[in-house]
Each structure stands twice: as structure tokens, then as C-alpha cells.
Amino acid sequence: MERSKALGEEKISALLWKFSIPAITGMVVNALYNVVDSIFVGHGVGEIGLAAVTIAFPIMIVLMGFGMLVGVGASAVVSLRLGEHKQHEAEKILGNALTLAVLLSLSLTMGILLFLDPILISLGAQEAILPYARDFTKIILIGSIFMYIGFGLNSIMRAEGNPKMAMATILISAGLNILLNPLFIFIFHLGISGSALATVLSQGVSAVWVLIYFFSKNSLLKLRLGNLALDKEIVKSIFKIGMSPFLMQIAASVVTVLFNYSLLQYGGEFAVASIGIINRIAMLMLMPIFGLSQGLQPIIGYNYGAKNYGRVKKALKMxxxxxxxxxxxxxxxxxxxxQQIMMLFNDNPELIGIGAHGMRIYLCMLPVIGFQVIGANYFQAVGKAGYAIVLSMSRQLILLIPLILILPGILGLNGAWLASPIADLVSALLTGLFLSKEIGKLGIMQK
Known part of the structure; x- marks a missing residue:
């Protein structure tokens, strides 16, 4: 209990870095191994391998979306309950989160595998790319249960006040993936299947690690058999808060499909391979921010639950x-x-030229994204799911999809690259409007 109690008493600056640095380290390493994966695929399989992984990416986004529905939702509710000193309820949430993770992963895996080829073709997999995309996606799907357990319970590990152990989970998984990828691709000559297999095996180790932790004496919350039975109210509370990142991921999947089609039409396979690289670089750059928001979440959730609104505002501002x-x-x-970044992944001059140009445009609004991510995460952390959903959906559905459909027809390939930064800027302005009103309300509540 002392770990969670510190959330309401320790100095905010020290607390924020104490929780954020492990999360940032873990998230950056996690993104780094995705970058390394792409480097190995780009050099070991070629641009067709990069294109295949990019085509399969929307399926992976959907899988992660359901993982976030449970993991982010459960961790936010756990933080709130611990702030209210309701440890027994927090343990029930942990048990329900594990059951939901298993049920969702099994259902999705079976459903997608039954229609895998038609799905991949609808995502833009042409005849040459389809076998590569199929081999990669099959293995990822079969091993997705490990991702659900590892990701979902790791978020709760951080929420209960143990960010260092949560970081260790990610470091172990990422380190193993980085070691296995070149082994499977270059030594065992497993090609793109080797990359997927390395990912699944590393996630399997991560899942076992978090399960052992929650059965051990080191955890504040314990996995108990009686808490595995689903409780309707707990499931509703998890889904209510987890719905925002879930919908954001689903919308991101739709956006990725439309984006891939647009890139195929206006830039060909090199443009599709390029966006696969750009997305991984973008994630690497954004992971410190996501890690910061993950470290912030239990601090805000606990103090909001405990009605320490001054600490909430200070943590948010910092x-x-x-x-x-x-x-x-x-x-x-x-x-x-x-140019140097693109050359890490492939040595084809045409791919490097298209990718470098696209990356500069696609990520030109990066400086405002940090504010938008933290702002949207605040509403999630305090349980105001409606605001979080509106902010998430404003970028993906209201702004980005129409821009992807309209701009390439006017500006060609440059129009496709421009859609994302325009949506980022407008979304950041909307987040600022919502957040300023919320901070005003906190001031009144504090009085």
C-alpha cells in the first residue's frame, strides 16, 4: 500500500520522473525493436517485405486496439480505486482484465484467420505481396494472446505503483526480439515468418513474466481465482474508459487502409514501403511522450480520486x-x-528519395503532438471517457479520413503526406480548448 500512497504525497516532479522514466525507457526500447525489425526485414527480405508488413499493419492495429480497450481501461480504473483506498475492488479489476484479454484474443484470432486472405486483399495486398503478408500475419495472430496478457497486465503493474517492474517487462521482451530477429531471418533463413516468430516468442516471455509477478509476494494486487469471473459492472467500467484508445486504434486502422490505397495509387509500392518505415520512425519519436503519459496516468488518476486537484494540475502542466x-x-x-534515417532500412535510391521527402512533410507538426497526447490522456486518466473519445475521434474520423480522400486528388502524393499534419494541428487546437475549460473547473472544485 505504501507504493500507491506515495502517489498522493511525494513531490510531483520527483514522482513524475520516477514513473515516467521507466515507462519512457520501456516504450522507446519497444519502438526501437520495431525499427530494428524493419531494418532486418528491409535488408533480409527487401522492399516487398516492408510493403507486406505495412499492408498487414491495420490488422495489428486492430489487435492492439482491443488490447488497449482492456489494458488502458483496467489500469485507469485501478488507479482511481487505489486513490479511493479500495484495494479489494482493484484486485477484482485485475482478475477481470486477465479474463477479458484471453477471451478477446481467442475470438479475434479465430475470426480473422477464417477470412485472412480476403482481408489482406481488401487491405491492398497485390499478388506479389500476398504470400509475404499472409505468412507474417498468421504467426502474429496465433501468438496474439501473449500480447494481450503482457500488455494488459503490464499497464496494471504500472498503475499499482511499480513502474520499474513494468519497464523490465518491456525491456525483456524487446531485448529478446532484437536478438531473435537476425537469428531467424539471416541464420535460419525464415524470412518474414522469422520476424513474426521473433515477435511472438518475445511477447510470450513477457506474458509469463507479468503472470508470475501478480502471483508473487512483490505485487500489491494479487491474481486470485475468484476474481477471474466476469463482473458486469467492472467490465462496463473497463470498457467505458478503454473505449477512447480502442476507437482511436480502430479509426487508425481505417486511416491506414485508406492511406495505403492512396499511396499505392499515387506513389506505388515504394510509397507503401516508405510509410511503413515512416510510421516506425514516428513511433520511435513519440514513444517518450507515450511513456510520459503512461507515467502521468496513475499520478493523475490517484490524486483525482483522492480530490487532490492542486497536485493534478501541477502534474499535468509539468x-x-x-x-x-x-x-x-x-x-x-x-x-x-x-536521408540518413531512410538509408538505415534500404539502399534503393528511389525508396530513399520518396521516403525522406514524405517523412519531412508527414511529421512536420510533431512539435504540437506532445501537447495533444498528454491532453487527451488527462481525460482518460480521470475517467471522463466522453471527452477522451471526442478528442481521439476528431483527429481520425472527422479530420484525417476526409483529408486523405480529398487532398491526394488535388495535390497527388504530396496531398497524401499533408493529410496527417493538418489533422494534428487542428486536433491540438481542439484539445487546448477542452483542456482549458477542464482546468478552470478543477480550480472551482479545489475551492
Whole structure:
């Protein structure tokens, strides 16, 4: 209980870094192994392998979306319950989260595998790409149960006040993936299947790690058999808060499909391979911000539940400043080293040229994304799911999809690249409007 109690008493600056640095380290390493995966695929399989992984990416986004529905939702509710000193309820949420993770992963795997080829073809897999995309996706789907357990319970590990152990989970998984990828691709000559197999095996180790932790004496919350039976009210509370990141991921999947089609039409397979690389670089640059928001979540959730609104505002302000610094540094690195970054993944001059140009445009609004991520995450952390959903959906559905459908017809390939930064800017402005009103309400509640 002492770990969670510190959330309401320790100095905010020290607490934010104490929770964020392990999360940032874990998330950056996690993104780094995705980058390394792409480097190995790009050199070991070629641009057709990069295109195949990009085509399969919407399915992976959907899988992660359901994982976030449970993991993010459960961790936010756990933080709130611990802030209210309701440990027994927090343990029930943990048990229900595990059951939901298993049920969702099995259902999705069976459903998608039954229609895998038609799904991949509808996502844009042409005849040459389809076998590669099929081999990769099959293995990812079969092993997705490990991702659900590892990701979902790891979020709760952080929420109960143990960010270092949560970081260790990610580091173990990422480190193993980085080791296995070149082994399977270059030594065992398993091609793109080797990359998928490395991912699944590393996620399997991560799942076992978190399960052992919650059965051990080191955890505040314990996995108990009686808490595995689903409780209607708990499931509703998890889904209510987890719905925002879930819908954001589903919308992101739709956006990715439309984007891939647009890139195929206006830039061909090289443009599709390029966006696969760009997305991984973007994730690497954004992971410090996501790690910061993950570290912030239990601090805000606990103190909001305990009605310590002054601490909530201070933590939020500090996180916004830090996120803006991180995102601006990422922007500068991309603008200065665009060609060198693309050359890490492939040595084809045409791919490098298209990718470097696209990356500069696609990520030109990176400096404002840090603020938007932290702002949207605030509403999630305090249980105001409606606001979080509106902010998430405003970027993906209201802004980005129409822009992807309209701009390429006017500006060609440049129009496709421009859709994302325009949506980022408008979404950040909307987040600022919502957040300023919310902070005003906190001031009144504090009085």
C-alpha cells in the first residue's frame, strides 16, 4: 500500500520522473525493436517485405486496439480505486482484465484467420505481396494472446505503483526480439515468418513474466481465482474508459487502409514501403511522450480520486512542458537527418528519395503532438471517457479520413503526406480548448 500512497504525497516532479522514466525507457526500447525489425526485414527480405508488413499493419492495429480497450481501461480504473483506498475492488479489476484479454484474443484470432486472405486483399495486398503478408500475419495472430496478457497486465503493474517492474517487462521482451530477429531471418533463413516468430516468442516471455509477478509476494494486487469471473459492472467500467484508445486504434486502422490505397495509387509500392518505415520512425519519436503519459496516468488518476486537484494540475502542466520538448527534439532530428534515417532500412535510391521527402512533410507538426497526447490522456486518466473519445475521434474520423480522400486528388502524393499534419494541428487546437475549460473547473472544485 505504501507504493500507491506515495502517489498522493511525494513531490510531483520527483514522482513524475520516477514513473515516467521507466515507462519512457520501456516504450522507446519497444519502438526501437520495431525499427530494428524493419531494418532486418528491409535488408533480409527487401522492399516487398516492408510493403507486406505495412499492408498487414491495420490488422495489428486492430489487435492492439482491443488490447488497449482492456489494458488502458483496467489500469485507469485501478488507479482511481487505489486513490479511493479500495484495494479489494482493484484486485477484482485485475482478475477481470486477465479474463477479458484471453477471451478477446481467442475470438479475434479465430475470426480473422477464417477470412485472412480476403482481408489482406481488401487491405491492398497485390499478388506479389500476398504470400509475404499472409505468412507474417498468421504467426502474429496465433501468438496474439501473449500480447494481450503482457500488455494488459503490464499497464496494471504500472498503475499499482511499480513502474520499474513494468519497464523490465518491456525491456525483456524487446531485448529478446532484437536478438531473435537476425537469428531467424539471416541464420535460419525464415524470412518474414522469422520476424513474426521473433515477435511472438518475445511477447510470450513477457506474458509469463507479468503472470508470475501478480502471483508473487512483490505485487500489491494479487491474481486470485475468484476474481477471474466476469463482473458486469467492472467490465462496463473497463470498457467505458478503454473505449477512447480502442476507437482511436480502430479509426487508425481505417486511416491506414485508406492511406495505403492512396499511396499505392499515387506513389506505388515504394510509397507503401516508405510509410511503413515512416510510421516506425514516428513511433520511435513519440514513444517518450507515450511513456510520459503512461507515467502521468496513475499520478493523475490517484490524486483525482483522492480530490487532490492542486497536485493534478501541477502534474499535468509539468508533463505538457516535457512532452513539447521531446516532440520538438524529434522533429529537428527528422528534418536534419531524413536521408540518413531512410538509408538505415534500404539502399534503393528511389525508396530513399520518396521516403525522406514524405517523412519531412508527414511529421512536420510533431512539435504540437506532445501537447495533444498528454491532453487527451488527462481525460482518460480521470475517467471522463466522453471527452477522451471526442478528442481521439476528431483527429481520425472527422479530420484525417476526409483529408486523405480529398487532398491526394488535388495535390497527388504530396496531398497524401499533408493529410496527417493538418489533422494534428487542428486536433491540438481542439484539445487546448477542452483542456482549458477542464482546468478552470478543477480550480472551482479545489475551492
Amino acid at each position: 508533463a505538457i512542458y516535457a512532452a513539447t520538448i521531446f516532440s520538438t527534439i524529434g522533429f529537428l532530428l527528422i528534418e536534419i537527418f531524413d
